[in-house]
Amino acid sequence: MTQDIITLESAHTSGVYPKRPLAIVRGKGARLWDAEGNEYIDCVGGQGAANLGHAHPAIVSAISQQAGQLITCPEIFYNDRRAELLAALANAAPAGLSRAFLCNSGAEAVEAAIKFARLGTGRSHIVACMRGFHGRTMGALSATWEPKYRKPFEPLVPGFSHVPYNDLAALDAAITDSTAAVLLEVVQGEGGVRLGDPAFLLGAQRLCRERGTLLIVDEVQTGYGRTGALFACEHHGLEPDLMPIAKSMAGGLPMGACLIGPRVGPIEKMIHGSTFGGNPLACAAALATLQVMVDENLPSRAAHLGAFLQERLRSIRSPLIREVRGLGLLVGVELKTKVTPILQGLQARGVLALPAGATVLRLLPPLVIEPSDLERVVDTIESELASFG
Numbered sequence: 001m002t003q004d005i006i007t008l009e010s011a012h013t014s015g016v017y018p019k020r021p022l023a024i025v026r027g028k029g030a031r032l033w034d035a036e037g038n039e040y041i042d043c044v045g046g047q048g049a050a051n052l053g054h055a056h057p058a059i060v061s062a063i064s065q066q067a068g069q070l071i072t073c074p075e076i077f078y079n080d081r082r083a084e085l086l087a088a089l090a091n092a093a094p095a096g097l098s099r100a101f102l103c104n105s106g107a108e109a110v111e112a113a114i115k116f117a118r119l120g121t122g123r124s125h126i127v128a129c130m131r132g133f134h135g136r137t138m139g140a141l142s143a144t145w146e147p148k149y150r151k152p153f154e155p156l157v158p159g160f161s162h163v164p165y166n167d168l169a170a171l172d173a174a175i176t177d178s179t180a181a182v183l184l185e186v187v188q189g190e191g192g193v194r195l196g197d198p199a200f201l202l203g204a205q206r207l208c209r210e211r212g213t214l215l216i217v218d219e220v221q222t223g224y225g226r227t228g229a230l231f232a233c234e235h236h237g238l239e240p241d242l243m244p245i246a247k248s249m250a251g252g253l254p255m256g257a258c259l260i261g262p263r264v265g266p267i268e269k270m271i272h273g274s275t276f277g278g279n280p281l282a283c284a285a286a287l288a289t290l291q292v293m294v295d296e297n298l299p300s301r302a303a304h305l306g307a308f309l310q311e312r313l314r315s316i317r318s319p320l321i322r323e324v325r326g327l328g329l330l331v332g333v334e335l336k337t338k339v340t341p342i343l344q345g346l347q348a349r350g351v352l353a354l355p356a357g358a359t360v361l362r363l364l365p366p367l368v369i370e371p372s373d374l375e376r377v378v379d380t381i382e383s384e385l386a387s388f389g
């Protein structure tokens with residue numbers, strides 16, 4: 001069964017993904033099953049798109065109901081679900097972010113932020129951070145730091161520079177009269193689960209205000225409860241001017257949005273757009289997602305479970321662990337060895353997890369995960385490391 005799926009998919013896929021030899025065919029909550037019926041605890045969490053877990057009944061019901069009503073409706077028309085979602089987003093977002101451009105992915109949300117920053121300031125330069133990740137399209141890639149993602153596609157979009165994360169003096173020096181925006185993450189996810197220093201984050205906001213520069217906080221990975229608050233900005237009282245979100249915002253359906261604050265100013269008609277952006281199907285799923293976040297108190301669940309997970313991981317006595325770090329259920333274990341063989345070993349033991357760079361084991365479980373499953377994850381990591389060390 002699995003081999004048939006692998007053979008068929010391999011014959012026609014683009015080839016850009018280093019795939020694991022598993023065919024995942026079903027999910028429920030924080031559990032996944034492969035085509036052979038083997039069960040796994042999911043700490044990949046759809047790479048951050050499955051904060052609500054798999055097959056959440058509220059999302060299944062919202063999608064099926066809306067699918068029978070209206071799936072697609074371009075934004076040249078108004079739509080009931082979209083109107084409700086825009087209002088709900090404005091209500092849930094950090095202060096001032098009362099408008100949104102709806103799109104279909106994180107990279108698109110970042111692209112929109114870059115374009116709106118250039119439009120709103122009449123300036124072109126964007127300062128981003130080393131180890132920052134913002135997506136793979138040409139604009140978002142120009143803000144992404146990792147050379148191996150950038151190099152093959154040069155020349156990239158001009159006007160981007162990078163400063164060391166958490167280095168306020170370097171940021172201060174990098175902002176000039178032509179800087180449209182500073183673009184950063186509150187926690188760098190892909191960059192190795194690195195936490196922003198509050199003094200840096202708030203200092204960046206202050207510098208932006210002083211220099212007529214806009215602050216873009218990329219919450220594509222940190223948003224939707226992941227770090228123990230609905231948006232990670234809330235931990236520091238950050239009020240960005242532009243905030244790209246995506247991943248879990250529609251319960252796993254593809255959707256992104258760029259939230260827009262008052263300092264961006266008015267946005268001209270026809271200047272940007274997206275065929276699928278704001279489609280009623282994704283809007284219905286996104287509305288249901290916000291409701292589940294509240295009903296099940298998922299941000300605070302992530303805060304508690306994340307603290308518990310980090311504490312348990314820190315109690316593992318292994319010479320292979322350099323550091324455990326994270327915020328909420330965005331957790332990284334920096335190893336003194338390459339992470340890939342460890343990930344393979346965990347998979348064989350029934351736990352699926354992610355890398356973040358070459359040596360960091362990243363755990364992004366659905367926020368609905370049971371504490372007993374997290375216990376099993378920690379025990380499994382402990383056994384796997386012991387068999388290595």
Ligand SMILES: Cc1ncc(COP(=O)(O)O)c(C=O)c1O
Pocket residue numbers: 105106107108110133134135136185189190218219220221222246247
């Ligand atoms: C912080 C951040 N921004 C942007 C993106 C790009 O999102 P997408 O893969 O949906 O284009 C990601 C993806 O991992 C991300 O982590």
